[in-house]
Amino acid sequence: MPDLEQQARRAAHHGPWPDLPPDPHRLPPPGDWFASDAALHLLDKPKFCPHCGVSLDRGLISEWWSGEDRIFLTWCAECRWTGNVVLFSRAVIEEPEH
Amino acid sequence: MLTVEQNEELTRVGPGTPMGELLRRYWYPIAFEQDFDEGRPSKTVRLLGENWTLYKTPSGRYGIIGESCPHRRASLTYGVVRDDGISCGYHGWKYDFDGQCIDQPAENDNTAFRDKIKAKAGVAQTMGGMVWVYVGPQPVPELPRFDVYVQDGIRDIGVATLPCNWFQIMENSVDPHHVEWLHGAYFEFLGQVEGFEAPKSFQKKHIKVSFDEFEFGIIKRRVLEGHTEENDDWAIGHPLMFPYGMRVGGMWIDQMQIRVPIDDTTTWKLFYSLHHPEGGTWEKQDRPVVYDYEWIDENGEFITDYVEGQDVMAWVSQGTITDRSQEHLGRSDQGVAMLRKMFKEAMAAVEDGEDPPGVVREKHDIIELPCEKDKFGAGTAFTDQWINGGSMRYSPIREQLLALHRDAAVVREKAGSGA
Numbered sequence A: 001m002p003d004l005e006q007q008a009r010r011a012a013h014h015g016p017w018p019d020l021p022p023d024p025h026r027l028p029p030p031g032d033w034f035a036s037d038a039a040l041h042l043l044d045k046p047k048f049c050p051h052c053g054v055s056l057d058r059g060l061i062s063e064w065w066s067g068e069d070r071i072f073l074t075w076c077a078e079c080r081w082t083g084n085v086v087l088f089s090r091a092v093i094e095e096p097e098h
Numbered sequence B: 001m002l003t004v005e006q007n008e009e010l011t012r013v014g015p016g017t018p019m020g021e022l023l024r025r026y027w028y029p030i031a032f033e034q035d036f037d038e039g040r041p042s043k044t045v046r047l048l049g050e051n052w053t054l055y056k057t058p059s060g061r062y063g064i065i066g067e068s069c070p071h072r073r074a075s076l077t078y079g080v081v082r083d084d085g086i087s088c089g090y091h092g093w094k095y096d097f098d099g100q101c102i103d104q105p106a107e108n109d110n111t112a113f114r115d116k117i118k119a120k121a122g123v124a125q126t127m128g129g130m131v132w133v134y135v136g137p138q139p140v141p142e143l144p145r146f147d148v149y150v151q152d153g154i155r156d157i158g159v160a161t162l163p164c165n166w167f168q169i170m171e172n173s174v175d176p177h178h179v180e181w182l183h184g185a186y187f188e189f190l191g192q193v194e195g196f197e198a199p200k201s202f203q204k205k206h207i208k209v210s211f212d213e214f215e216f217g218i219i220k221r222r223v224l225e226g227h228t229e230e231n232d233d234w235a236i237g238h239p240l241m242f243p244y245g246m247r248v249g250g251m252w253i254d255q256m257q258i259r260v261p262i263d264d265t266t267t268w269k270l271f272y273s274l275h276h277p278e279g280g281t282w283e284k285q286d287r288p289v290v291y292d293y294e295w296i297d298e299n300g301e302f303i304t305d306y307v308e309g310q311d312v313m314a315w316v317s318q319g320t321i322t323d324r325s326q327e328h329l330g331r332s333d334q335g336v337a338m339l340r341k342m343f344k345e346a347m348a349a350v351e352d353g354e355d356p357p358g359v360v361r362e363k364h365d366i367i368e369l370p371c372e373k374d375k376f377g378a379g380t381a382f383t384d385q386w387i388n389g390g391s392m393r394y395s396p397i398r399e400q401l402l403a404l405h406r407d408a409a410v411v412r413e414k415a416g417s418g419a
Helices: A004-011 A035-044 B004-011 B018-023 B111-115 B166-172 B177-194 B307-317 B331-351 B381-389 B398-417
Strands: A060-066 A069-075 A082-087 B028-032 B042-047 B050-056 B062-066 B080-082 B085-087 B101-103 B121-127 B130-134 B154-162 B206-214 B217-224 B238-241 B245-250 B253-263 B266-275 B289-292
Touching: A060 B331, A069 B331, B004 B018, B004 B331, B018 B331, B028 B042, B028 B050, B028 B253, B042 B253, B050 B130, B062 B085, B101 B111, B154 B307, B154 B398, B166 B253, B166 B266, B166 B307, B166 B331, B177 B206, B177 B307, B206 B331, B217 B331, B245 B381, B253 B381, B266 B398, B381 B398
Parallel strands: B154 B289
Antiparallel strands: A060 A069, A069 A082, B028 B130, B042 B050, B050 B062, B062 B121, B080 B085, B121 B130, B154 B266, B206 B217, B217 B238, B238 B245, B245 B253, B253 B266
């Protein structure tokens, strides 16, 4: 019996397969090239609205990348809050001309 | 990147799905008036994952009803069309325009039975040479009379049925950067390889883009290299028409790009163009000219040596339903993320019993939409480039259209010079 997770680790393009908490969401087949990114998305996406604190299960989280930052455009179906939640590894401040 | 479930929610259009419920709040073009000129006065059409029978009565009224007869499920498309409705060809059960059964020839002594039989039905009417249908809940909204459908001019409509979900075509409409690459750099590369000159107006770099929500969708704006915010591309922009269109134009070619969700994996893609150049003259057109544009060759390869062929390649090659759980959006894709959010908001509005964006309740004569006239700063050269380098190259009236715009440009030039 092949070890699907082992296969996924080998196939993952963007890094090791993360350990996932129990989650009802489905994932692409583990052997897919970008399956590890999909798994990381599931692991790291905001779970609760930053504004009203309600679960975002009915909302929408669309992830996009800017340099090393991972940005989650988040919409809450309860309070209709919309904004970007940013996962960053270091803070960079762009100084305007002065 | 989305989860698998979010992707499914955004792309499933059948009855009972959140997106299907949202999409059933709008009118759709589903046929042309000339489809009913000869032969049977009924045809099967597919919309939002369901088959329907569209028919035209002898007095000219259109009706739309679920294709399967509620009796024994035979196709009503093979029925008998009368002024008061359509009868099934199998046993003659007859339905009025609301789908109510009004006759059961073999059950004549039992009116209670026919009273309880009601087929799924919508409403249909014509505008701009097309037959439009609404198959959602009551009350029926007004059919929006957008400018391109009702203004005077010469019309031609390019059509193709594409094997992909409509939503990935919509996402293309909030992705301005693809223009400078797919229609600019890629077109130029192809021209070098295959020996033709690619149009230059699509090659300008984007300096700035923006997306503003408005009552009918999202207005997309761009500042191109060498341009300023004074240019039409920024000052006016053009709208994505929620939930299945895009209004584009330039130099008196005004176009609605229509993406009818036939089902989860099929889209009827129309380029509805209105040609009405200032200074031009034309005879009143009875009906739009309808033509097929080619997007795949005899070897099954995409045809990418024209603008819309390039777009089709991108949409269809993403897969019938693109897997957004494995995509990687960047900074330039923020319009795409914004569009998804807008659809989610609209689904929530429907759940709450509200009208989603773009549903029109007020009677009106015309709805004029913002759309740039000087496209990409290309001036009158743009009309030649669009007609020859776009889907209109397949139009049977292409030469007539080129002449119309060229002659009008001469008239405008003379008027401008005081000649």
